[in-house]
Amino acid sequence: MFWKRKRKKEEEEERNQQEIDVSIDEVRQAIKQCASDMPMGISLRSLVNDDHSINFKLLKNILKGIPKQKFYMSKETFEVFEDAEKAKTIDKVQVAVDQYISEKNEIPVIPGEPTFRISYFLIKEYLHHEQPDYPLYIDPNDRLVTHRRPNQ
Template sequence: MTKFFHKKNRPNQEPARIQTTLKDIERAVHEFELNLPKQVKRTVLVDKNNRIDATKLAPYLGGIPTEEYYMSTQTYEIFQEQDRLIPHYLDIVQAAVDDYVDDNNKLPLMPGCVEGRVHYDLLMQQYYLKEKPPFPLFITDDEYMLTHHI
């Protein structure tokens, strides 16, 4: 009887720390989302710094990643630690582009740029954007979502 009692009151063990790849995280986020109620989005995994709460993914990964991962709440793209600034800028610029398009019925594109590069100066001049990203972002044909690569 005492053996049973001690097991019951033993604190839960921490999940193991594991090595993961970006593909592992993407798969786990997808599986996590499949188990959410329809009205809840995968962004519940993300904190204010775009960091993914890996403890919520532990059941899908078999442990907690040793690395940090980040996700854009606007585009859902996932990034590794070395690219942690990208989701922040994707989120603020995506919101600015959406607002600009709603107000002006056109895209804020750099003049003469065929790959769809976002015109940061235009967005800043018209107060849609407060902070200029240190790298270019591009508007895709897929619902005018942004990407950091062409």
């Protein structure tokens, strides 16, 4: 009887080690579930490696395996990407936005822009001339940077 439980456990571990195909939405759902299961005081940053890749060893039980492809996550906003550079860029812009808000006490958006598109001109001194070549937006409620254009 003991060997049956042991074999069943080994089979389950083997399934969780399998490489699987997952969509970015499935990864986001797994992260969301992991976040809700995490004890207080544990940050989602524990899922992010130094290179912004996601540590799927911590999500393998939820996903039932390890994704074949790499996914990346912003350490500041926890958005998930298929491209490491986007995750790094979001983090740099978020830090610049936070510094601007801290000093000027206002959100650095293009004046009159209903989508809260970030003005790179206003935060250029905080970005150190590493301006993204695509628009980023800011949520006026939580002040987090996003690549998703908000609904007007």
